[in-house]
Amino acid sequence: MAKLVFIRHGQSEWNLKNLFTGWADVNLSEQGVEEAKAAGKKLKEAGIEFDQAYTSVLTRAIKTLHFALEESGQLWVPETKSWRLNERHYGALQGKNKAEAAEQYGDEQVHIWRRSYDVLPPLMSADDEGSAANDRRYANLDPRIVPGGENLKVTLERAIPFWEDHIAPDLLAGKNVIVAAHGNSLRALTKYIENLSDEEIMDVEMATGQPVVYDLDDKLNIVSKTKL
Ligand SMILES: O=C(O)[C@H](O)COP(=O)(O)O
Numbered sequence: 001m002a003k004l005v006f007i008r009h010g011q012s013e014w015n016l017k018n019l020f021t022g023w024a025d026v027n028l029s030e031q032g033v034e035e036a037k038a039a040g041k042k043l044k045e046a047g048i049e050f051d052q053a054y055t056s057v058l059t060r061a062i063k064t065l066h067f068a069l070e071e072s073g074q075l076w077v078p079e080t081k082s083w084r085l086n087e088r089h090y091g092a093l094q095g096k097n098k099a100e101a102a103e104q105y106g107d108e109q110v111h112i113w114r115r116s117y118d119v120l121p122p123l124m125s126a127d128d129e130g131s132a133a134n135d136r137r138y139a140n141l142d143p144r145i146v147p148g149g150e151n152l153k154v155t156l157e158r159a160i161p162f163w164e165d166h167i168a169p170d171l172l173a174g175k176n177v178i179v180a181a182h183g184n185s186l187r188a189l190t191k192y193i194e195n196l197s198d199e200e201i202m203d204v205e206m207a208t209g210q211p212v213v214y215d216l217d218d219k220l221n222i223v224s225k226t227k228l
Pocket residue numbers: 019020021022023087090114182183184
Protein backbone atom coordinates (compact mmCIF):
# COMPACT_ATOMS: atom_id res chain seq x y z
CA MET A 1 0.00 0.00 0.00
CA ALA A 2 1.38 3.40 -0.97
CA LYS A 3 0.25 6.92 -0.14
CA LEU A 4 -0.22 9.59 -2.78
CA VAL A 5 -0.70 13.20 -1.72
CA PHE A 6 -1.85 15.93 -4.08
CA ILE A 7 -1.43 19.49 -2.92
CA ARG A 8 -2.42 22.55 -4.89
CA HIS A 9 -0.09 25.48 -4.22
CA GLY A 10 -1.09 27.95 -1.51
CA GLN A 11 -2.85 31.16 -2.52
CA SER A 12 -0.75 33.03 -5.10
CA GLU A 13 -0.48 36.78 -5.61
CA TRP A 14 -2.66 36.41 -8.70
CA ASN A 15 -5.23 34.20 -6.93
CA LEU A 16 -5.51 37.08 -4.47
CA LYS A 17 -6.09 39.56 -7.31
CA ASN A 18 -8.46 37.11 -9.08
CA LEU A 19 -6.36 37.02 -12.27
CA PHE A 20 -6.12 34.12 -14.73
CA THR A 21 -2.62 32.77 -14.10
CA GLY A 22 -1.80 29.57 -15.99
CA TRP A 23 1.89 29.49 -16.90
CA ALA A 24 2.57 33.02 -15.56
CA ASP A 25 5.17 32.50 -12.84
CA VAL A 26 3.81 34.38 -9.84
CA ASN A 27 4.77 34.03 -6.21
CA LEU A 28 2.78 32.89 -3.20
CA SER A 29 0.90 35.56 -1.26
CA GLU A 30 1.52 35.83 2.50
CA GLN A 31 -1.63 33.78 3.02
CA GLY A 32 -0.33 31.23 0.52
CA VAL A 33 2.89 30.79 2.52
CA GLU A 34 0.83 30.24 5.67
CA GLU A 35 -1.39 27.71 3.87
CA ALA A 36 1.66 25.77 2.69
CA LYS A 37 3.17 25.72 6.18
CA ALA A 38 -0.16 24.65 7.68
CA ALA A 39 -0.30 21.82 5.13
CA GLY A 40 3.13 20.65 6.31
CA LYS A 41 1.93 20.64 9.92
CA LYS A 42 -1.11 18.55 8.96
CA LEU A 43 1.07 16.08 7.06
CA LYS A 44 3.30 15.78 10.11
CA GLU A 45 0.32 15.27 12.44
CA ALA A 46 -0.99 12.59 10.07
CA GLY A 47 2.44 10.90 10.26
CA ILE A 48 2.84 10.78 6.48
CA GLU A 49 6.44 10.14 5.40
CA PHE A 50 7.43 10.67 1.78
CA ASP A 51 9.97 8.89 -0.39
CA GLN A 52 9.64 11.11 -3.47
CA ALA A 53 8.28 14.56 -4.35
CA TYR A 54 7.16 15.95 -7.68
CA THR A 55 6.33 19.49 -8.64
CA SER A 56 6.00 21.79 -11.63
CA VAL A 57 8.50 24.37 -12.87
CA LEU A 58 6.41 27.20 -11.43
CA THR A 59 7.51 29.06 -8.28
CA ARG A 60 4.19 28.86 -6.43
CA ALA A 61 4.12 25.06 -6.54
CA ILE A 62 7.84 24.61 -5.82
CA LYS A 63 7.66 26.90 -2.79
CA THR A 64 4.52 25.21 -1.51
CA LEU A 65 6.29 21.86 -1.71
CA HIS A 66 9.30 23.22 0.14
CA PHE A 67 7.29 24.91 2.92
CA ALA A 68 5.18 21.79 3.39
CA LEU A 69 8.16 19.46 3.44
CA GLU A 70 10.12 21.74 5.75
CA GLU A 71 7.25 22.01 8.24
CA SER A 72 6.89 18.25 8.24
CA GLY A 73 10.66 17.73 8.72
CA GLN A 74 11.18 16.21 5.27
CA LEU A 75 12.90 18.89 3.21
CA TRP A 76 15.54 16.30 2.26
CA VAL A 77 13.08 14.17 0.23
CA PRO A 78 14.24 13.77 -3.41
CA GLU A 79 12.27 15.95 -5.79
CA THR A 80 11.76 16.18 -9.52
CA LYS A 81 10.30 19.17 -11.37
CA SER A 82 8.51 18.95 -14.67
CA TRP A 83 6.64 21.35 -16.95
CA ARG A 84 4.15 18.49 -17.39
CA LEU A 85 2.80 19.28 -13.91
CA ASN A 86 2.37 23.00 -14.71
CA GLU A 87 -0.99 24.70 -14.45
CA ARG A 88 -2.99 24.58 -17.66
CA HIS A 89 -1.85 27.36 -19.96
CA TYR A 90 -4.65 29.93 -19.91
CA GLY A 91 -3.70 31.44 -23.27
CA ALA A 92 -4.60 35.08 -23.91
CA LEU A 93 -6.66 35.09 -20.70
CA GLN A 94 -3.48 35.07 -18.57
CA GLY A 95 -3.24 38.28 -16.57
CA LYS A 96 -6.93 39.17 -17.08
CA ASN A 97 -9.26 39.61 -14.13
CA LYS A 98 -11.79 36.76 -13.90
CA ALA A 99 -14.67 38.98 -12.72
CA GLU A 100 -14.00 41.57 -15.45
CA ALA A 101 -13.83 38.78 -18.05
CA ALA A 102 -17.24 37.56 -16.82
CA GLU A 103 -18.65 41.10 -17.23
CA GLN A 104 -17.16 41.36 -20.73
CA TYR A 105 -17.90 37.88 -22.09
CA GLY A 106 -20.67 36.68 -19.73
CA ASP A 107 -20.58 34.25 -16.80
CA GLU A 108 -21.40 31.27 -18.96
CA GLN A 109 -18.54 31.80 -21.40
CA VAL A 110 -16.06 32.29 -18.57
CA HIS A 111 -17.36 29.15 -16.83
CA ILE A 112 -16.89 27.22 -20.09
CA TRP A 113 -13.33 28.51 -20.43
CA ARG A 114 -12.58 27.59 -16.82
CA ARG A 115 -14.32 24.27 -16.37
CA SER A 116 -15.26 22.67 -19.70
CA TYR A 117 -13.15 19.64 -20.56
CA ASP A 118 -12.33 20.40 -24.16
CA VAL A 119 -12.95 24.08 -24.98
CA LEU A 120 -9.70 25.99 -25.53
CA PRO A 121 -9.21 29.51 -24.16
CA PRO A 122 -8.32 32.28 -26.66
CA LEU A 123 -4.70 31.52 -27.59
CA MET A 124 -1.58 33.55 -26.78
CA SER A 125 0.67 34.14 -29.75
CA ALA A 126 4.30 32.91 -29.65
CA ASP A 127 5.56 36.49 -30.04
CA ASP A 128 3.59 37.71 -27.04
CA GLU A 129 5.96 38.98 -24.34
CA GLY A 130 4.53 36.47 -21.86
CA SER A 131 4.82 33.49 -24.20
CA ALA A 132 6.51 30.38 -22.84
CA ALA A 133 8.43 30.33 -26.15
CA ASN A 134 10.54 33.21 -24.72
CA ASP A 135 11.16 31.55 -21.39
CA ARG A 136 14.50 29.82 -20.81
CA ARG A 137 12.97 27.12 -18.61
CA TYR A 138 11.16 25.72 -21.66
CA ALA A 139 14.15 26.05 -24.02
CA ASN A 140 14.61 22.27 -24.26
CA LEU A 141 11.01 21.68 -25.30
CA ASP A 142 10.15 21.11 -28.92
CA PRO A 143 8.63 24.49 -29.96
CA ARG A 144 5.64 22.58 -31.34
CA ILE A 145 4.86 21.39 -27.79
CA VAL A 146 5.08 24.82 -26.11
CA PRO A 147 1.39 25.73 -25.70
CA GLY A 148 -0.33 29.00 -26.51
CA GLY A 149 -3.37 27.87 -24.48
CA GLU A 150 -4.69 24.58 -23.07
CA ASN A 151 -7.99 23.06 -22.07
CA LEU A 152 -8.21 20.32 -19.42
CA LYS A 153 -8.02 17.61 -22.08
CA VAL A 154 -4.67 18.87 -23.40
CA THR A 155 -3.43 19.35 -19.85
CA LEU A 156 -4.35 15.74 -19.06
CA GLU A 157 -2.67 14.48 -22.22
CA ARG A 158 0.64 16.14 -21.30
CA ALA A 159 0.42 15.26 -17.58
CA ILE A 160 -0.37 11.54 -18.00
CA PRO A 161 2.99 10.57 -19.58
CA PHE A 162 4.63 11.98 -16.46
CA TRP A 163 2.27 9.98 -14.26
CA GLU A 164 3.00 6.79 -16.20
CA ASP A 165 6.77 7.31 -16.40
CA HIS A 166 7.47 8.59 -12.90
CA ILE A 167 4.66 8.75 -10.36
CA ALA A 168 2.94 5.41 -11.01
CA PRO A 169 6.21 3.40 -11.02
CA ASP A 170 7.15 4.93 -7.66
CA LEU A 171 3.77 4.09 -6.18
CA LEU A 172 3.94 0.56 -7.58
CA ALA A 173 7.31 0.21 -5.87
CA GLY A 174 5.56 1.08 -2.58
CA LYS A 175 6.94 4.63 -2.31
CA ASN A 176 4.90 7.41 -0.72
CA VAL A 177 4.68 10.32 -3.14
CA ILE A 178 3.71 14.00 -2.83
CA VAL A 179 2.74 15.97 -5.93
CA ALA A 180 2.68 19.75 -5.39
CA ALA A 181 1.08 21.29 -8.44
CA HIS A 182 -1.90 23.33 -9.61
CA GLY A 183 -5.69 23.42 -9.64
CA ASN A 184 -6.03 22.14 -13.18
CA SER A 185 -3.01 19.85 -13.53
CA LEU A 186 -4.21 18.14 -10.33
CA ARG A 187 -7.81 18.05 -11.62
CA ALA A 188 -6.45 16.31 -14.74
CA LEU A 189 -4.62 13.69 -12.65
CA THR A 190 -7.68 13.31 -10.43
CA LYS A 191 -9.87 12.65 -13.48
CA TYR A 192 -7.42 10.01 -14.65
CA ILE A 193 -6.87 8.13 -11.40
CA GLU A 194 -10.52 8.35 -10.26
CA ASN A 195 -11.79 7.52 -13.74
CA LEU A 196 -14.18 10.51 -13.76
CA SER A 197 -16.23 11.45 -16.81
CA ASP A 198 -15.76 14.71 -18.72
CA GLU A 199 -18.89 16.00 -16.92
CA GLU A 200 -17.96 14.80 -13.44
CA ILE A 201 -14.59 16.56 -13.49
CA MET A 202 -16.32 19.91 -14.12
CA ASP A 203 -17.50 19.92 -10.48
CA VAL A 204 -14.16 18.97 -8.93
CA GLU A 205 -12.32 21.85 -7.26
CA MET A 206 -8.92 21.85 -5.54
CA ALA A 207 -8.57 24.13 -2.52
CA THR A 208 -5.29 26.03 -2.21
CA GLY A 209 -2.82 24.41 0.18
CA GLN A 210 -5.05 21.49 1.17
CA PRO A 211 -3.41 18.04 1.04
CA VAL A 212 -5.55 15.33 -0.55
CA VAL A 213 -4.36 11.91 0.62
CA TYR A 214 -5.00 8.71 -1.32
CA ASP A 215 -4.28 5.23 -0.01
CA LEU A 216 -3.62 2.98 -2.99
CA ASP A 217 -3.42 -0.79 -3.18
CA ASP A 218 -0.64 -2.62 -5.02
CA LYS A 219 -2.51 -2.22 -8.34
CA LEU A 220 -3.04 1.49 -7.67
CA ASN A 221 -6.76 1.09 -6.97
CA ILE A 222 -7.96 3.79 -4.58
CA VAL A 223 -8.63 2.37 -1.12
CA SER A 224 -9.40 5.71 0.51
CA LYS A 225 -9.29 9.44 -0.16
CA THR A 226 -9.02 11.99 2.65
CA LYS A 227 -8.71 15.77 2.60
CA LEU A 228 -6.57 17.07 5.48
O1 LIG B 1 -4.42 29.56 -13.44
C1 LIG B 1 -5.29 30.06 -12.70
O2 LIG B 1 -5.86 31.13 -12.95
C2 LIG B 1 -5.71 29.33 -11.44
O3 LIG B 1 -4.63 28.82 -10.79
C3 LIG B 1 -6.72 28.25 -11.72
O4 LIG B 1 -7.77 28.92 -12.23
P1 LIG B 1 -9.24 28.38 -12.47
O5 LIG B 1 -9.78 27.92 -11.14
O6 LIG B 1 -9.94 29.60 -12.98
O7 LIG B 1 -9.16 27.29 -13.49
